[in-house]
Each structure stands twice: as C-alpha cells, then as structure tokens.
Amino acid sequence: MSKKHIEIMDTTLRDGEQTSGVSFSASEKLTIAKLLLEELKVDRIEIASARVSEGEFQAVKNITNWASENDYLDHVEVLTFVDNGISIDWMIEAGAKVQNLLTKGSLNHLTYQLKKTPNQHFSDIKENIALAKSKGIETNIYLEDWSNGMRNSKDYVFEFLEFLATQPVKRVMLPDTLGVLTPSESYEFIKEIKDKYPNTHFDFHTHNDYDLGVSNAIEGIKAGADGLHLTINGMGERAGNAPMASTIAVINDYLPDVTINANEKALYTVSKLVENFSGILIPANKPIVGANVFTQTAGIHADGDNKNNLYFSDLMPERFGRKRQYALGKSSGKANIQKNLQELGLQLNDDALKKVTQRIIELGDKKQVVTKEDLPYIISDVLDRTYEEKVTVNNYVLTHSKGLKPSTTVSITIEGETFEENAQGDGQFDAFMNALRSIFKKKKMVLPALIDYAVRIPPGSNSDALCETIITWKSDTKEFKTRGLDSDQTVSAIIATEKMLNIITN
Known part of the structure; x- marks a missing residue:
C-alpha cells in the first residue's frame, strides 16, 4: 500500500505575524521564506495578506522576485478577499500567482458580517475565481469559521462545498478559526467531508486556544485531510497555531502511512531565527525546540x-x-x-x-543554575581544599549604604575558640578584612598581605553566573593563591579568604 503524501503549508509570515507585537521587516520575511522552502523544505508558504500596507507589498515583491528566479513561485501564497478584484490586482503587481481567498465558512459569519445570502456570497466568489483564472492566478479557498459552521450550520457548509465542486479551485482550506474543536470533532467533521468529496484536496488549519492544535491536526490527517497549515514556534493570534516542530515529530513517529517533505534537522535552526526576528521567546519547555527539552x-x-x-x-x-x-x-x-x-x-x-x-x-x-562551563571553576574550588579545617567563618553581616562607610560584623571560630568583631572599610570586603585583622591581632597573629585580587566568570554567563575570585597572598615565607566560588562576588572573596586562614593555621 502506497503512503499518502501530506502537504505542509507554513503560514508563519501571514497568520503567525498576527501574534501580538510582531511585525517582520521585508528583509526578515525574505530570509525566513528562503529557509522555509530551501532548508525546512515545506511544500508551500503563505506570506502575507493582500492590501495590508506598502511595507507588506514590498516584502511580497521581494519574495516573489526571489521565488520566480528559483522556481518556487507556485509555492508562495497570499491571503486575499472577495473585494471586486482589488486583492487580485494587488497580487499581480506584487508578482504572486496563488491566492488563498477568504470566504465565510459559517452561516453565522455570513449573515451577521457580510449580511448576504448564501447564493449572493457564492456568486461573488464565482466572479472572483473567474477573474483570477483569467489573469493567471490559481485559487485556494478558505472557509473562515468552518469549525463553527460544522457545529451550527452544517447544511450551509455542504451547500458551499457543492458549489465549490463546480469551480476551478485547487484546494479547499478548513480552518478552526477560533481553536474550538476537540480531536474527536476534528476527525468526525473532516471524515464526513472527505467521504463525500474524496477527490477534493482539503487543508486543515488548526489553532491552539485549548492547546489541542497538534492533536486536532493529527486527527485531521487520520480522517483524510490532504494538507496542514502550521507555524514556526506555534506563532499566531491569541494562543497561536499548531506548532510546526511538534506536529512534524508526531507525524513522523506515529503516522506510518503518511509522508511529508519537511526536514526535521532544520526545525531548530529556523525556530531560533524566527525567535530572534519576532522577539517572541521560545518557552524553555516547548517540545522539540525549547532549551530544556533534551x-x-x-x-x-x-x-x-x-x-x-x-x-x-x-x-x-x-x-x-x-x-x-x-x-x-x-x-x-x-x-x-x-x-x-x-x-x-x-x-x-x-x-x-x-x-x-x-x-x-x-x-x-x-x-543557582550550574552550567557545564562552570565545572572547571567548581573543580578548582573543591580540589583547592587540601587542608585540615581549623578556621570556620561562621556568620557575617555585610552592609553598604549611600553616604556611609561599608561595615562588616563577622563571627569566626579558630581552633575551637569563637570571636566576633565589627569593622568599617572602603568596601564590604575591605571591612571584612579589617574585622579579621582585629581578631588575629588579639590572637597575636599576622595575616598575610593581599597582593592580587582577580575575578572571572564563565564565558557566555549572565548576571546570576557563578563568580570565581582568585586572591594572591604573601607572607614572610611564601606566596600562594586561594579561590572562592559563589554567585556573589564578595561572598566568593570571603570563601577564598577562609581557605587562606586555614592554610596559615595548619
């Protein structure tokens, strides 16, 4: 038995750009379009809505120019409207060849938004399709609010499909516009339609309002859908669309009778690029492309x-x-x-x-988050402790106030005897060292001189990174170094100093 090929249409550049706060530049759109078709190898891309803006027009023109030169023009689609040919003229000027015509897939939308009868709507659509064909434009049809149409006005949906069966339409697109379907409904509705129109190509366009976008898409394929509409990182209006990466992975692992062209190895690269261009961060736990999922x-x-x-x-x-x-x-x-x-x-x-x-x-x-890059620092810190611990820094309070000298109160135990001292200094660590000197003076001991103080953090770290402080000390007899490690620089210096105290008392 031959496997069924499912078309993947990416709509990141059109529906995904409806994510609140997202607007791709013309150059960003071209870069993403190239990656989607050449690297991710999706079958089609929907790149814009007609008539939106001059910037959108230029972005479409850039993409169609590139697509024409590289034999991808038939894979590039634009959302259009039933508007007496205005969208078609816009498309022609922009160089696009495939329109995805937005029509009303529920009687509710038709009645209250367009205020037309089904026959009036079908007549307008027929004129649009004929005009598009006469100008070399291929037509796919969106049935907006189709999911509610199937729930509440199924007779209208099938009347619409009967009309479309008489028209030169390449694909009929079934969107769950508000993301309200359950997986069982997705299967039931698409199977009912596909059983009646087995030779018509149906795309399924799912939204994620109940976090069911992937599940609904998979059930749609099982029911006979011929194509899916997906977005990178699940971008889209409200809760977004079915995410490309998760859906592709599920298809490849759980639908053995289906084939797709999408290249899994490119998913992460494209996802990260879209993250950077959109400014919408990928959640760390997002399947396949999140930072933590592997x-x-x-x-x-x-x-x-x-x-x-x-x-x-x-x-x-x-x-x-x-x-x-x-x-x-x-x-x-x-x-x-x-x-x-x-x-x-x-x-x-x-x-x-x-x-x-x-x-x-x-x-x-x-x-504290510990990274692989922190390991050498931790190893140095731990393996530096080759002495018997005779000195313990029990507690300390570090204060720093504007207009006042920093001060420290410290409690330490030296060979079983506990001391507490308070001191001021030019900085918190200087105050800590002054307090230590007072304690060691009581013990008639002299601290070694601090001759170098170096701080470093692992490469690529953030403000909460582990901080390594390396202090070089000099006594009458030797020069030596100690290390301290903590996310707080002063604390890491205190840890390094505690090591020094143990070295000189051993």
Missing part, C-alpha cells in the same frame, strides 16, 4: 543513559540538529557530572568526583 536533570536519568540508554525515546535530539545535555544542580548525581566532564575532556577520581558532586548540590540548593 536536558536530563535527575542523576538517575543520566545513570540510566549510561546503562543502555534507559531514558532515551524516539525523540532523539540529533534528529533536530541538537544534542542531549545533562543539567547540574541539586538533583544532580555523579552520572550527570561525568557526562559533562566527558564533554569537557576532564577526568576525576572517585574521591574528587564525590566532592565536586556535593559542591554542585550545595550550589543547587541556593537555587
């Missing part, structure tokens, strides 16, 4: 992946041009850390790995 957090999952890929599924990241990652945090186990160390080309013995794991858990408990 990241294992729990240590037991990483351990299972090491043992015969126990937590793998058919959704392998490599399919989509991505890689599996292993998050570091309070749920991390040794397996997560080993996976990240392998990527960095690092190896640790069991004792060192145990210490690093514990430190990552401590950082995770403070709600």
Whole structure:
C-alpha cells in the first residue's frame, strides 16, 4: 500500500505575524521564506495578506522576485478577499500567482458580517475565481469559521462545498478559526467531508486556544485531510497555531502511512531565527525546540543513559540538529557530572568526583543554575581544599549604604575558640578584612598581605553566573593563591579568604 503524501503549508509570515507585537521587516520575511522552502523544505508558504500596507507589498515583491528566479513561485501564497478584484490586482503587481481567498465558512459569519445570502456570497466568489483564472492566478479557498459552521450550520457548509465542486479551485482550506474543536470533532467533521468529496484536496488549519492544535491536526490527517497549515514556534493570534516542530515529530513517529517533505534537522535552526526576528521567546519547555527539552536533570536519568540508554525515546535530539545535555544542580548525581566532564575532556577520581558532586548540590540548593562551563571553576574550588579545617567563618553581616562607610560584623571560630568583631572599610570586603585583622591581632597573629585580587566568570554567563575570585597572598615565607566560588562576588572573596586562614593555621 502506497503512503499518502501530506502537504505542509507554513503560514508563519501571514497568520503567525498576527501574534501580538510582531511585525517582520521585508528583509526578515525574505530570509525566513528562503529557509522555509530551501532548508525546512515545506511544500508551500503563505506570506502575507493582500492590501495590508506598502511595507507588506514590498516584502511580497521581494519574495516573489526571489521565488520566480528559483522556481518556487507556485509555492508562495497570499491571503486575499472577495473585494471586486482589488486583492487580485494587488497580487499581480506584487508578482504572486496563488491566492488563498477568504470566504465565510459559517452561516453565522455570513449573515451577521457580510449580511448576504448564501447564493449572493457564492456568486461573488464565482466572479472572483473567474477573474483570477483569467489573469493567471490559481485559487485556494478558505472557509473562515468552518469549525463553527460544522457545529451550527452544517447544511450551509455542504451547500458551499457543492458549489465549490463546480469551480476551478485547487484546494479547499478548513480552518478552526477560533481553536474550538476537540480531536474527536476534528476527525468526525473532516471524515464526513472527505467521504463525500474524496477527490477534493482539503487543508486543515488548526489553532491552539485549548492547546489541542497538534492533536486536532493529527486527527485531521487520520480522517483524510490532504494538507496542514502550521507555524514556526506555534506563532499566531491569541494562543497561536499548531506548532510546526511538534506536529512534524508526531507525524513522523506515529503516522506510518503518511509522508511529508519537511526536514526535521532544520526545525531548530529556523525556530531560533524566527525567535530572534519576532522577539517572541521560545518557552524553555516547548517540545522539540525549547532549551530544556533534551536536558536530563535527575542523576538517575543520566545513570540510566549510561546503562543502555534507559531514558532515551524516539525523540532523539540529533534528529533536530541538537544534542542531549545533562543539567547540574541539586538533583544532580555523579552520572550527570561525568557526562559533562566527558564533554569537557576532564577526568576525576572517585574521591574528587564525590566532592565536586556535593559542591554542585550545595550550589543547587541556593537555587543557582550550574552550567557545564562552570565545572572547571567548581573543580578548582573543591580540589583547592587540601587542608585540615581549623578556621570556620561562621556568620557575617555585610552592609553598604549611600553616604556611609561599608561595615562588616563577622563571627569566626579558630581552633575551637569563637570571636566576633565589627569593622568599617572602603568596601564590604575591605571591612571584612579589617574585622579579621582585629581578631588575629588579639590572637597575636599576622595575616598575610593581599597582593592580587582577580575575578572571572564563565564565558557566555549572565548576571546570576557563578563568580570565581582568585586572591594572591604573601607572607614572610611564601606566596600562594586561594579561590572562592559563589554567585556573589564578595561572598566568593570571603570563601577564598577562609581557605587562606586555614592554610596559615595548619
């Protein structure tokens, strides 16, 4: 039995651009159009609504010029209106050859918006189709509000389809305009229509108002739909349209009797580009293209992946041009850390790995995000502790107020004896060091001189990144360095100082 080919029509540049606050420039539209057709390899793209603006006209013209030169012009479509040929003239001037004519798919819309009878509407549509054909324009028909039409005025929908069966229309497009259908209704309505008109090409256009866009699209294919309308990242009005990436993945994995042209490996690249151009961020947990969806957090999952890929599924990241990652945090186990160390080309013995794991858990408990790039810093911090801990910084209060000198109150324990001291300084860390000097003076001990203070963060980090402070100390007998690691720079310096105190008292 031969497989059925399903056409994928991307409408990111038309319906997706109706996302609140989104307006692509002409150059951005051209770039996205090229990627959709050449890299993602969708069958068709809907790029604009006719008559919207001069900017929209120029964007369409840029795309049609490119498409004409590269044999894609028949794959480029424009939404048009029943407007006595004004949209068709606009299309011709813009160089487009395929119109998606917006008509009324429910009696409610026809009666209260157009205030016309079905026969009047059909007559207007017939004139439009004839005019388009005479000017070399191919016509597809949108039945706006079709889903409510099937629910509330089914006789009208079938009367409309009977009329369209007499017209030179290439595709009939069935939109769930308000995103109200359930999967069972999607199947039932499309099957009823496809059974009656088996030779007509029907596209299904789903919206995501109930988060059922993908489910409805899949049921539509099962019922006999010949094409789907999707958008990159699920962009679109209100809750958006059925998202391209999720729908493609489900089709490839769960509909074995169906074929599509879309190239999975290009999905992530195109999604990220559209994210950048639109300014609409992809949620971290969005299937296929979200930042976290191929990241294992729990240590037991990483351990299972090491043992015969126990937590793998058919959704392998490599399919989509991505890689599996292993998050570091309070749920991390040794397996997560080993996976990240392998990527960095690092190896640790069991004792060192145990210490690093514990430190990552401590950082995770403070709600800090730990990245793979942080690992070398954490390793340096942990493996720097090669001394018996005789000094503990128990507590401290750091204050900084405009117009007042910074001050610190610190409590430390030195070989079982606890001291508390308050001091001021030129900065919070300077005040902390002045408090320490007072305590060590009581002990008739001298602190080494601080001769260098360096701070660094991992590349590509944000304002909440881990911060490594490296302090160089000089005493009468030696010069040495200590490191501290924390998301707060002053705290990381205090950690480095605590290490110094333990070194000089050992």
